Amino acid sequence: xxxxxxxxxxxxxxxxxxxxxxxxxxxxxxxxxxxxxxxxxxxxxxxxxxxxxxxxxxxxxxxxxxxxxxxxxxxxxxxxxxxxxxxxxxxxxxxxxxxxxxxxxxxxxxxxxxxxxxxxxxxxxxxxxxxxxxxxxxxxxxxxxxx
Numbered sequence: 541x542x543x544x545x546x547x548x549x550x551x552x553x554x555x556x557x558x559x560x561x562x563x564x565x566x567x568x569x570x571x572x573x574x575x576x577x578x579x580x581x582x583x584x585x586x587x588x589x590x591x592x593x594x595x596x597x598x599x600x601x602x603x604x605x606x607x608x609x610x611x612x613x614x615x616x617x618x619x620x621x622x623x624x625x626x627x628x629x630x631x632x633x634x635x636x637x638x639x640x641x642x643x644x645x646x647x648x649x650x651x652x653x654x655x656x657x658x659x660x661x662x663x664x665x666x667x668x669x670x671x672x673x674x675x676x677x678x679x680x681x682x683x684x685x686x687x
Contacts, residue, residue: 543557546668547664547665547668547669549661550562554672555574555672557570559571559654559672560572561654566640566662569651571669571672575644575645575646576644578642579641579666580640580641581641603626605668640656640666641654641664642654642662643648
């Protein structure tokens with residue numbers, strides 16, 4: 541009996557024996573050695589959190605300066621100090637926000653199996669891997685035998 545292919549695409553191949561991610565360098569994993577396969581939703585851009593924190597910090601500084609100073613130039617600088625980080629944060633949040641990752645324990649180590657921002661393709665690959673792992677399991681404890 542030949543290999544069963546669950547998914548074949550430009551970025552990954554899932555068969556009953558192997559999971560291969562076509563990245564640089566190519567990563568390949570034996571399906572039977574994968575344990576604790578899970579989906580993780582991660583930030584595609586880790587700088588997003590820092591932008592929001594910068595905006596919040598700028599608001600605090602402006603409020604403190606507003607209470608202490610009384611010059612029109614301070615108001616203009618304060619407005620820019622708040623507006624720039626807020627606009628930057630709003631622009632970053634409108635971009636594709638998340639990256640989906642498949643992680644698993646492989647031969648005792650936690651590894652990244654696959655990652656993508658394309659939800660549709662990611663779900664196809666995750667479903668194919670789930671089916672491959674289920675089919676690679678050993679049969680149940682003898683209850684399926686005829687007597």
